[in-house]
Amino acid sequence: EVQLLQSGGVVVQPGRSLRLSCAASGFTLGDYSMHWVRQAPGKGLEWVALIHWDEDSTSVKGRFIISRDVDKNSLYLQINTVRPEDSAFYYCAKVGRPMAPIREDYFKDWGQGTLVTVSS
């Protein structure tokens, strides 16, 4: 059974950095592209970052850095110089097909979400 277990909620001051984690089990992390999606309270879903299954490429919005450790079966998202508008639930998501091109990606499995609150 696929499981994506995310780190707990965090409150961070504007301008600081933070790293979110997502522990994967039930599949081989290196075979699947992984994404981060966020959702501000009461708002829609917004794609944030991708790490391609072969790790040849990553794609991120702005101040985000996505990485993974296949030995630890974990995915990470670092957010630098956080802003109040970064306050949201952050979800890690596994795509549906192994070793697929990004144009075919869809989000089959989701973590439970991590609430990031940016506040002084």
Next chain:
Amino acid sequence: QSVLTQPPSVSGALGQRVTISCTGSTSNIGSRYDVFVHWYQQRPGTVPKLLIYGENNRPSGVPDRFSASKSGASASLAINGLQAEDEADYYCQSYDSSLTRLLFGGGTKLTVL
């Protein structure tokens, strides 16, 4: 404003059929290359759930009351025989070749009357 446009809200009575549209452009849904539209359901306070993927495929456990279609630069999600449990937010998702990234529609809130 989202690149993929969905109506903010739709409603329907129990047992009725509703459709939710998702309108894009030639760089995403209407691309000359194979680009699929996928659909997600998010009930209040829960994690999004994959509803339809690819050319109208349903993950295990999703009832066949849900179906999807695509024509040109638009896609639609149809829900037949509305049930109270269908009340949720629905999102379309696709790939944009100009932006070279995945993107979501703005979401549609379905109210079951």
